[in-house]
Amino acid sequence: MSIYNQKIFKHLRHPKNKGRLDAPDKVFEGFNPYCGDRLVFDVLFSDEGVIKQVGWHGAGCTISQASASIFSEQLIGKTLDDVMTIAHQDCIAALDIELSPSRIKCALLPLYTLKQMHDVE
C-alpha cells in the first residue's frame, strides 16, 4: 500500500508515549491548517532541562501519528535547545518512506509543534 510501510503500521498499532502526562512542565500544541490535524505534546524536564518524559495526543492521519510516535522517542534525553536543532530532513528520514509535498507537512507536524513553527521556515 504505497507509502505505508511496516514501520508506520507498527507505530500506529503500538504508539510510543501516547497519552497525557499528569503534571507536564510544558505543553506544546500544533495544527496543520491544510488538513485540520492537531497534536499536543506534554513534556516533563529534569532539573538540568533535559526532557525526561513525553506524552502526546491528538487526531491525525497515519503519517502524523507515526511521526509523533517516532519523534517522541527521539525527544527523551534532549534539551529544548537540542530539539530546535533537529532538521526536518531527519524527521522525514526516520519514517523510511517517500512522501509527496502535501504529506511531508503531516510528517513534520510533531517537529513543528515542538518548534512552534507554522510551516517550513
Added chain:
Amino acid sequence: MSQQLKDTFPLLQNTQHKGDRFVYLDSAATTQKPATVIAAEKAWYERFNANIHRGSYDLAEQATKLYEQVRIKTAQHINAVSPKSIVFTSGTTESINMIARAWARHVLQRGDTIVLTEMEHHSNIVPWRLLAQELELHIEYWPIQRTGELQAVTEMKSVLQQARLLCITHASNVLGVINPLERIIAMAHELDTAVVVDGAQAAAHMQLDMQVLQPDFYCFSAHKMLGPTGLGVAYVDHKHFGAIQPFLGGGEMIQQVTKDKLTFKPMPWLLEAGTKQLAQVFAFGEALDYMQSIGMKKVAQHDRMLSAYMYEQLRGVDGVRVLGSSSENRIGIVSFVVDDIHAHDLATLCNDHGIAVRAGHHCAMPLHDVLGASASVRVSTHIYNDKADIDYMVEKLKLIINEWKKLNS
C-alpha cells in the same frame, strides 16, 4: 454523459496517473476545462488582445465589445435583469470581500447583527468576522440539523428579524446540500434583512435565476464552471447601486480625477478598478456557451442523478459514514469518513488507483466541528463524470478498506 463529451476535456485524456485509469472527482475544488475554453483564452492573446475602455483604435474597440458581451452573456446565464448587475472579480472570495468592504462596511453600524450558517466556507465567514471586529458587529450562527440540512427557516425568524444581513451558501461545499434559498430570501426580505449568497458550488451545477431568487448579492467563480481560474462574478441587485462605495481605487473605475476632486464611474465599472482579466472573461464566455449548448437543465439533471447514485453507493460500503443523511436535494458533492482510516490516508491510497479526491476540512472547519469529524474525504463531480467513475471509485475504496483492515489486524 457520453464518451464524446468526456473527450472534449483534454486533461482527462492526457494526465499521467497511477492505477488503471484516471478519475477526476475533485470538481468542487476546480473543474476541468473543455478544449474550446482553452482555445478561447489562447485566441484572445493571438487575435483580440488590447486593453478595454481605453483605446479608440479598432482592436481596442473590439476588445471592449467582446468583454462587455460576456457581461451580457453572464447576466443572461443567471437571468439577471441587467448586465450592470454583473461585476467581474478574481473569484468568489474576492466577490464576498468586496461586498463586505464596498457595501456592508458603509451600511452596517456598530451593534448590528450578521447571521452566518454553520455550513459556510471560510470565504463566507472570515470577511464578515473581520468586518465585525472592525465595526463591533454581532455574529450569529444558523445551526444545521443532524441530517446536514439547515434548521427550518421558520425557527430562525426571530434571529433574522434582529439581523441586518444574512450570509449563506446556496449549496454546501462539503455536504452538497442545496439550501431552500428562495424561501429563505423571501423570509429575510420580509424581515428587512439583506442576503449575500455564496454561489461558488451552486452556480457550477444549477440553473440560476436571479429574478426568482432575488438575492441582494450572489457570488460565484468561473473556474468551478468549466471556465478559467482567476475570475469570478459578484451579482449586485441594482437597488444597492446607490449605497456602493469604491472597493479598489485606480484605473477604469474613475470618471474624473483633479487635484482636489474625484468622481467615479457608475456600476458595475465602479467596482472594476485596474485592468481586468480580459482573456479569462473572454474564455468564460466560451464556458457559458459550452454549458448552454448542453443546457443547464441537463447539466443539473445529470448532476442530481450522479449525486444520488454516489450517495447510495458510498452509503453501502462497510465502514463508510456519509456526512449528511439525504440523497435528495444535493449537488454532485458527497463527503464521508471511514472508521479507523484518516481522510488523508484514504486520499493518498485513492491516488494510487488514479482517483483524485480531496481530503481535509475543505475550508469549512466550523462545519466539521459540528459534524464531529476532524477531516473528511470529498468526492465531487461535474458533467464529464459518469456512473462508471463512481463504480470504479467505490470498488477501489472497498479494496483499500479491506487491505487496511488486514494490515492492521
